[in-house]
Amino acid sequence: MTGIYVSALDLFSIGIGPSSSHTVGPMRAGRMFVDELAACGLSRSFDRLTCTLHGSLGATGIGHGTPDAVIAGLRGRVPETCDPAEVHGSWEELGQGETLSVAGVPLTRHDIVFEPFARGYGHPNALTLTAEHEGVTLLTRTYLSIGGGFVLTADAAPEASALPAHVPLSAYANADGLLREAQGRSIAAVALDDELQMFGRDAVDEGLDAIWAAMSACVRAGLSTRGGLPGGLGVTRRAADAHDQLSRRPLGSVSADEWVAVYAMAVNEENAAGGRVVTAPTNGAAGVVPAVLYHLVHEGASDADIRCFLLTASAIGSIVKANASISGAEAGCQGEVGTACAMAAGGLCAVWGGTPEQVENAAEIAMEHHLGLTCDPVGGLVQIPCIERNAVAASTALTAARIALLGDGHHVVSLDTVIETMRQTGNDMSSRYKETSTGGLAVNVPYC
Known part of the structure; x- marks a missing residue:
């Protein structure tokens, strides 16, 4: 039997503000998604990316910088090393009618959708990322930002996380x-x-x-x-x-x-x-x-x-x-x-x-x-x-x-x-x- 200890190196993660669940987690989710696209050989196959922010991410995402964070993650940035100045401001640019290049495809304001009352995904902080080609879905994933910057895919086991899986020595559970x-x-x-x-x-x-x-x-x-x-x-x-x-x-x-x-x-x-x-x-x-x-x-x-x-x-x-x-x-x-x-x-x-x-x-x-x-x-x-x-x-x-x-x-x-x-x-x-x-x-x- 192994214990439940979460390493200090994971629990105290270096990132950016203003929120671990609404900024750091979504950025990690965006990076996970583009990494999976690459692993599947789809990096050059899609012509549209969309993001739907569910529940609390949809309700308070703008104030927490969630759209900016997702865009930064899709551009390959990670919270530990990114320049905060390069993360914030993307959503404001889209709001002015501009189009951003993200992972090699154009992104508009309409590609990010807010669903503040959608709560059927296993956690109040959920987001769905989808890659399409000519209207056909190539890959879609729903991620749960469970707090502290930890991220799960919606169908993952509860103990899994986007951070490295380390096995503690101790056996205590409480x-x-x-x-x-x-x-x-x-x-x-x-x-x-x-x-x-x-x-x-x-x-x-x-x-x-x-x-x-x-x-x-x-x-x-x-x-x-x-x-x-x-x-x-x-x-x-x-x-x-x-x-x-x-x-x-x-x-x-x-x-x-x-x-x-x-x-x-x-x-x-x-x-x-x-x-x-x-x-x-x-x-x-x-x-x-x-x-x-x-x-x-x-x-x-x-x-x-x-x-x-x-x-x-x-x-x-x-x-x-x-x-x-x-x-x-x-x-x-x-x-x-x-x-x-x-x-x-x-x-x-x-x-x-x-x-x-x-x-x-x-x-x-x-x-x-x-x-x-x-x-x-x-x-x-x-x-x-x-x-x-x-x-x-x-x-x-x-x-x-x-x-x-x-x-x-x-x-x-x-x-x-x-x-x-x-x-x-x-x-x-x-x-x-x-x-x-x-x-x-x-x-x-x-x-x-």
Whole structure:
């Protein structure tokens, strides 16, 4: 029996904003489609490409840059290495009546169709790509963007993904099993064993270092950039000015909660602008984990601490992904920001010397207090309430870790119970509150 651990190198994937499920996933799907066309010998056989965005991708795709992402993927680009500036803007060009050359064929605005109420594909985030020749279908595939940038074809097994298939060493399937695996050692050690089994020491060390380098670069970029965010809401970046204000205060007068809130805002402003960001575990929730870790490093955390933090967070995120969902379109924002907060709280507790039981408690506290959180982005943009929501969750992660460390790890409600509750709550939640922008703030805040 193998476990459910998702490598940190996959869970923390380097990509672009504003959304892992609506931008990164669709770009990967587009690239998968052209790769399959090539594998089938059809690269020069089609004269038309079409894309239909179903469900949440159809409902909020324009605000999330989904058409741009699909076009970039069809042009062979991948999120990890593409220039964000070359991705955004294609849909606007098509809207002005222009025709784009994509994979060697012309693409018009009419070739991308939105079906916001179509939900019969196995996941709320679905898209269908079709290649034709003189009106005859040569190849058609439906892809599911299941959150965090992970992509399945509609007929694939649930555990399959577009990312490389790696087999973890451990056998745990939930938090209780993880605690049994961690007897006499740390959760990070359990995760590291899986990483080494899948990739080897050099690749793991280089991968974790690259993830942290990208996270910290994103924080710094957000702290040094001012101006308005795209999309028409009139949202202005605040992180840089807020950081300057905190820096001018007397030494010792700024709390850790204030610092992490500003760092989280910096990341999510970069994400909202479509910049380079690390999925953690999604883009909409990308600010929480880097903000807490950035503060730890600022306070003197070592390279070993950074790796401990990321590995612990990956183990927690893997459990949530396997037993519930990290997709806002499937579970609401409790699945995105709630998971990110649990990951950050667990990682922080571990670095602060917590036992595995205290780490599990910290993650449980963090997620428990995000239960029922809806995903209702105004205008379909990852700005309101997403930017501030990450800031609040980063502060909550600190609180959760502190509370857990005040106890001995024994508590009434387990992390597994909270994850299952989150899954049930997501199932019960109206689709209006799951990244469709048809309920909540999305309909009560004017957007023109």
